[in-house]
Amino acid sequence: MELVALDDVRHRPLDEPERDAPGALEADGLNRRHRQARRHGREVRGKDEIRAALDHLQLAPQSARGPAEVRRGDDVEHDLGRRGDVQRDWAERPQSAADADVERQAGARDERGPRGDQGAGEGGTERTCHRFVLHGWDTSRVAARLTLPAATRSICPHCGVGLDAELIERDGRVILRRECPEHGLIDALAYGDSDRWREAQRYDRPGAAPLLRQTVTDRGCPRDCGICPEHAQHTCLGIIEVNTGCNLDCPVCFAESGTGHQPDGYSLSLAQVESMLDAFVAAEGQPEAVQLSGGEPSIHPEILGMLAAAKAREIPLVMLNTNGIRLARDARFAPALAALGVHVYLQFDGFDDATHLAIRGRRLQAIKRAALDNCAAAGVGVSLAAAVERGINEHELGAIVRFGVEHPAVNGVFFQPVTHTGRHPAFNPLDRLTNVEVIRGLCAQLPEWFLEDDFVAVPCCSPPCRSPPYALYDGEDLVPLPRLIDVDRYLGFVANRAVPDLEVAAALSGLFSASAAGGTQRTGDRLECVACGVGLPDELQQIAARGFMVVAQDFQDEWTLDVGKLRKCCVGEIVPDGRIIPFCAYNAAGYRAQVRADLAAGTTP
């Protein structure tokens, strides 16, 4: 593998900090962001300003929960991140005729057969709910942070230099603090409630290692991406951005896509995407989920072929991340996605004109509605993805979930606090939204459905990143799964208590993974296993197949980049040279700009 970005590796001892050694990457990618930060951000430069800013902040209410009961090294550790069940799921997956059709339409290409050698040793398929298997795990690799302050590393949002950093507790919140020699003390809100943060750390687990290390440790995290020797987690979800062009010019776009001329824009070829998928397979063995994104991937002329190429590699969950314009306008598109078995990840930020104008620059309500109705008619499952920003659409969280529950195509909602990278509105780094604020907002707006405790931190990546509750729903009502079963106990988070049922635990851990989506066959199977294993009535098992997923997912930007979290990141951007770069590093540490520049210069295969 040719790793262009590593050509200028510096020779220095591994343990030497890279504190004042910004390389070509920083020089390229970060000067531009420096200007942006000045343009967009209310800059926070010195201690005095920080104190002043904090004076207006309200104290976050204290959690009613008691102290964490579990301690690292308790006797109930299991590898919840491993993927032992995947092979069995695959063994049951017939190749559908529809898939084959679309593959033919997409053109006769490199017909690689299913990788029949893999999983052959795993034994036969059982047709019971006992399909989910946990593997033992290595507790020696635990790097949990259970207390504050916690040491980590970050970067300067202004110049990109790597810095030692600290997570500190202040006014009941978690602040990421570092000091740049040039730009002074830099604080940003990392998590909105320190008690909740500590509690989320309980859910931390040592990662499941990827099969392949793609780079060597040289300059230190986050300057050695692809999957480097220090990365502690395999990639649950791979993202491929197939283009930079878009049919919208949103004021909020971390990818800086758009309709206008993009001097460094690109559009990948089908062959490139295929080789990237192959690299993903090489790194993962059996990838769980891939998402084609952009730009706006639906305007790529070869998008169906690319999706088919992902399906041909037997990746169980293939998603298309789209704004829905083509789904609304091209009546053939949703049926084509249905034929491929593609799940749609639909940008959906709310209902108010003001929301649409602020985030998308256009009123798109009718388009979103038409896109969803076309998906429902074609039988395409949809997750709604809402970019949530302070003061813009915080008040629409409940309405989005309620709409999703009632719409037949929708089986999940992902709330993503706006990542302040690329294009974004002015913001205050100490008053940004984190998962805590999103979850509290949702609970306040839908108290009949949600409690804060329903949101369980995902063990497979860094717990404060993602908090999904699964819910059972029937179009009228919704009941979060953690209300029905003792998730803590099943996932092994209760001290000195055995996990009651390992198969249920494995199924649950699969549900609480970044590679899961509501409404899919795998999710249905897992929910059914859980419902059966914990003694919910038989009748529920049909409903369980329609599990609804609500996820709060806080991606990092230059302000919030925390190497401790990054090392556990399980969402990976697959780039044309085959590296898998943790999504937040791709956005925040200059890799996006680097990849675009390489593609524009034609230096990437």
Next chain:
Amino acid sequence: MNGALPDLSPLDLETDPKGCCARLYESDAVRWLLDDRLHPGGEPLTLRIAQLAGVSSGARVVDVACGSGVTALLLARQFGCEAVGVDLGARAIAQARRAAGAGERVSFLVGDAEALPLPDAGFDVALSECSLCTFPDKPRAIAEMARVVRAGGSIAIADVTADPDALPAALRTAAAQVACVADARGVEEYVALLRDAGCEPLAIEAHDAELRAMADRVEARLRVARMVAPPGEQRERIREAATLARMAIEAIARGSLGYVLITARVSGSQPAG
């Protein structure tokens, strides 16, 4: 407990509220709704009140309205005390006797809390866990507990507290009575009842969050039951029950419903032990 949804038909509450309550807590439906956690706070709160009441190795403890004996067995095993359980439900007592292993220092009797089939002053501690509020004659029940405890021993009450004037009418019905709500009293009233029986309060601990967690659990299970119940009378009944549960949750949030642990010393000259 995997299988079909239990029959959630209501029992006849009006004619025999006391007996009905005992029977209801024996039913599969209620056990399913409560996920086998029959009182707020579960084991940790049981152990807490036992600790507050000074239960120790060698003590003699009576659990009034013991149900299937879970608490009596827990205390005997955890503290090495001797435990006697009394309950009005014959089925529950039979179940409790089956649950007790050979050689355990537990015994179970069918009996009425308002007329305990036990001698005077034979116990160090009398415990009423989430049951006093369901007894129609509370002064009598407390007097009975005081009678069977030796002077200097203690009475331990874990129960729902309510500000009856602040509760919606629907929560004061017979149906709500078995859910420990309709006839629950305020803390002051429980304390006054204890004083009237000649007992001096020792400790009072509020645990409203545990009650809330239990109500949340029950409400969630009722709503799931509603999803899977066939359309018709049963589904509507479940829907009503879920509405009641939601009212209870709101009352807890307002502070009109809560859960408290109270211990009191039975009058007499010698201190415990």
